[in-house]
Amino acid sequence: MTVRIYSDRSIYMIKLSEKLRDHLTWYLIIPIFHLMSSTIEISQGMFKLYHQVSRLVNECMMDEGVSLARSKFLLLLECQGPQRSTDIASALGFAPRTVTEAIDGLERDKLVKREPDPKDRRAKIVSITDMGRTVISAAQQTQHKTIEAIFAVLTEEQKQHLKDIIVC
Numbered sequence: 001m002t003v004r005i006y007s008d009r010s011i012y013m014i015k016l017s018e019k020l021r022d023h024l025t026w027y028l029i030i031p032i033f034h035l036m037s038s039t040i041e042i043s044q045g046m047f048k049l050y051h052q053v054s055r056l057v058n059e060c061m062m063d064e065g066v067s068l069a070r071s072k073f074l075l076l077l078e079c080q081g082p083q084r085s086t087d088i089a090s091a092l093g094f095a096p097r098t099v100t101e102a103i104d105g106l107e108r109d110k111l112v113k114r115e116p117d118p119k120d121r122r123a124k125i126v127s128i129t130d131m132g133r134t135v136i137s138a139a140q141q142t143q144h145k146t147i148e149a150i151f152a153v154l155t156e157e158q159k160q161h162l163k164d165i166i167v168c
Contacts (some may be wrong), residue, residue: 045071051151061084061147064139066111071143074128074136082127084117111135 032094058068066074076091077083083091089099103126111132117123128136151159 012118053147056142057146060142061139064142065109065135066139068143070102070106070111071136071139073099073106074115074132075140077112077128078136082115082125083125084123086123088126106132115142 001088057119061068061071072092073088076088080091085099086096088103089096092099094102099139103112103114107114110129112126112128113129114124117125154162
């Protein structure tokens with residue numbers, strides 16, 4: 001992945017080039033928050049940055065076989081073990097129907113499996129498969145590499161300053 005920085009008054013433009021599917025080139029615009037005059041401009045800049053980074057990370061993770069959204073399910077099951085879909089919905093803050101649809105897709109792709117709940121014959125327990133573990137591991141590596149490339153344009157001091165501002 002190559003990173004080039006272009007400066008234009010109130011923005012830095014980072015050109016991230018990587019052979020993705022159709023040899024796409026990504027442009028990520030990062031606002032320079034200290035040049036913005038109002039809290040509204042700052043919040044809009046942060047919102048835009050969040051969505052641009054999320055889209056870029058999602059596309060890179062998709063090349064490994066799992067989207068950012070689907071990775072939340074797999075990571076939950078990887079870290080907390082097998083669970084009922086109602087517990088997954090509660091943990092992730094999603095509607096039960098959304099979770100059921102997501103699990104259907106993950107099961108179809110052989111990334112999770114459903115088995116009867118020994119404590120409640122009406123319920124199913126969802127667990128991650130070995131293939132799911134492999135996919136999430138590769139996707140996380142890609143996610144981390146992409147994020148590192150994005151923030152590599154900042155000095156360690158700038159990274160620390162940004163962390164001090166946004167981490168409570």
